[in-house]
Amino acid sequence: MNIHPIIVHFPIALLTLYVVFEILPLERWYPRAAWADIKAILVCFGGLGILAALLTGQLAESSLLAHASENVLHIHKTFAAASAAVFGIIALAYFIRWAFSKHIAFFKPLQENVPFIQAYSDIILTRWVVVTLALVGFIVLSLTGTLGAIIVYGPNGDFITQFVASLFRLQ
Secondary structure (H helix, E strand, O other): OOOHHHHHHHHHHHHHHHHHHHHOOHHHHOOOOOHHHHHHHHHHHHHHHHHHHHHHHHHHHHHHOOOOOHHHHHHHHHHHHHHHHHHHHHHHHHHHHHHHHHOHHHHHHHHHHOOHHHHHHHHHOOHHHHHHHHHHHHHHHHHHHHHHHHHHHOOOOOHHHHHHHHHOOOO
């Protein structure tokens, strides 16, 4: 049974919501909300969901070979890995910030012995860096989803799949 289509929609939803929350100046509009925690939860669970989608995608690959070309599957897998990498970079930075701020005693030895970890988190979570990464992640995630639609429905499903198929010369 192919559960990849069931699994894959959760990280797409979580990460799309994360990107919206990251881009909009919600801290100014609603300053009392814990936006950093909300965004951290969304991107961390979305990142874990991408890992589940990657695993189920590997399982589904053998059943999809009859329906899609090797080229489309390869490009889809490449963009899926890129999505995991981009959102993984952000999720790790949020996790480090959460760990060092909420569980100081437990993570203090790590912070003292590996000082660049805090610097990594601070650099990635700088406003312009994290927004840029979120936008790049959203674009890559959208291309991954569109390529998945091309695998399932073909390149002529709608104008977006037609555009992406022509962009990658899949027709």
